[in-house]
Amino acid sequence: MSTLPTIEGAAASTLTLGHVGRLIRSEAARALASGLVAFALALAVGAGLILASGRDPIAAYTALLGGAFGSPDRIAFALNKATPYVLVGVGVALCFRAKLINIGGEGQIALGAIATTWVALNGGALPAHVLIPAALTAGMAGGALWAGLAAAIRLWRGVHEVLCALLLNFVALLVVAEVLKGDMGEPGAGFPQSPILPAEAWLPRLPGSTLHIGIAIAAAAALGGSLYLWRTTFGFRLRLIGASRPAAAYAGVVYARSAMAVMLLSGALAGLAGAVEVLGVHRRLIEGFSTGIGFTGVGIALLAGSNPLAVLPAGLLFGFLEAGALSMQRQVGVPSSLVPIIQGLTMIFVLCALGLRSRGQRV
Numbered sequence: 001m002s003t004l005p006t007i008e009g010a011a012a013s014t015l016t017l018g019h020v021g022r023l024i025r026s027e028a029a030r031a032l033a034s035g036l037v038a039f040a041l042a043l044a045v046g047a048g049l050i051l052a053s054g055r056d057p058i059a060a061y062t063a064l065l066g067g068a069f070g071s072p073d074r075i076a077f078a079l080n081k082a083t084p085y086v087l088v089g090v091g092v093a094l095c096f097r098a099k100l101i102n103i104g105g106e107g108q109i110a111l112g113a114i115a116t117t118w119v120a121l122n123g124g125a126l127p128a129h130v131l132i133p134a135a136l137t138a139g140m141a142g143g144a145l146w147a148g149l150a151a152a153i154r155l156w157r158g159v160h161e162v163l164c165a166l167l168l169n170f171v172a173l174l175v176v177a178e179v180l181k182g183d184m185g186e187p188g189a190g191f192p193q194s195p196i197l198p199a200e201a202w203l204p205r206l207p208g209s210t211l212h213i214g215i216a217i218a219a220a221a222a223l224g225g226s227l228y229l230w231r232t233t234f235g236f237r238l239r240l241i242g243a244s245r246p247a248a249a250y251a252g253v254v255y256a257r258s259a260m261a262v263m264l265l266s267g268a269l270a271g272l273a274g275a276v277e278v279l280g281v282h283r284r285l286i287e288g289f290s291t292g293i294g295f296t297g298v299g300i301a302l303l304a305g306s307n308p309l310a311v312l313p314a315g316l317l318f319g320f321l322e323a324g325a326l327s328m329q330r331q332v333g334v335p336s337s338l339v340p341i342i343q344g345l346t347m348i349f350v351l352c353a354l355g356l357r358s359r360g361q362r363v
Helices: 004-014 017-052 057-069 072-097 105-122 128-157 161-181 214-231 233-243 245-250 255-282 293-303 308-332 338-362
Strands: none
Touching: 017 057, 017 308, 017 338, 057 072, 057 308, 072 105, 072 214, 072 233, 072 255, 072 293, 072 308, 105 128, 105 161, 105 255, 105 293, 128 161, 128 255, 214 233, 214 255, 214 308, 233 245, 233 255, 245 255, 255 293, 293 308, 293 338, 308 338
16 A cells, blocks of 8 residues: 555654744745845846946836836736736646646636636626636636646646647637637627626725735735645645655655646636636736736746745736836836846746756756
8 A cells, every 4th residue: 555644644743833834934035035136137137238228227227116116006007917927826836846837827817717707797697796706716617627638638648748738828819719709709899809797797906996806816825825835745745746756656646646636726726817817907808818927927936946935926026027117118218128038037047046956966
């Protein structure tokens, strides 16, 4: 029989609640410190590019900060922007822990948004306290279904999950376009989109603000993902698989079951991100609304060092950067495309640090 209970029991006896708490904090702190160093280096390179274009980098970064934090509306925009990044990033980080790469967030967001929109359009007679949870749950189910399809192809047909998930992204975007041409589309609209959703399905917002409750959902997901990873038996299995699949098999861990479960969870979080965007920001399904969110979530998970708790500040960083980009362009003349460059450079520096660390471990 499996020796897993013995191993897990030993781990549980060794890692007391205090130990686990310190471990979570120390790992999150290391991931945050590494990300901050990488971000600082990216800002330095960005400053060099700004200087080369004949602009003042101090003025550019001042305008960037002002655009991100200059008013309550800008802060609300940044927090709304960061919400789907955090949700997708938490799911991707959990997959990374098991050495799985879920790069299918784009498709999972799209399928989650379709399911959410269908429930919202057909449940207008329901009260808000019933319709909103039902629509969010439908979004999670849609995302999980799409991620589960990629996992099934990986496990039973041997096709790598990167290829499966990546190709399914394109299929999902075509599905969105198709449903918006059908009954879910708004008749006579000049752009492929659904009708406006019933007010009962809208996510609540702060009075006088565009900030919806999605950021609270994202923060809860980051905290829950961390507890799930460090305080549950299944989280221990994920970490064991990620450390050594042969050791996990020897301990009795069934790889296929764990891989399917974490992919479903990651897809559900991506589907929830799509649901939050539909119910909280656009209040309708719009073709192409999710472009870039899934891939940005992968970068945020890398920046966070695959630590679900560190995904929250990493996602907020990206959200506030994007919120200030247009202000920098208007005030200083530095193109807003500098922000994706800074984000990309940050990823490069984080990956370099990971490569150096793993090289040192091999030596």
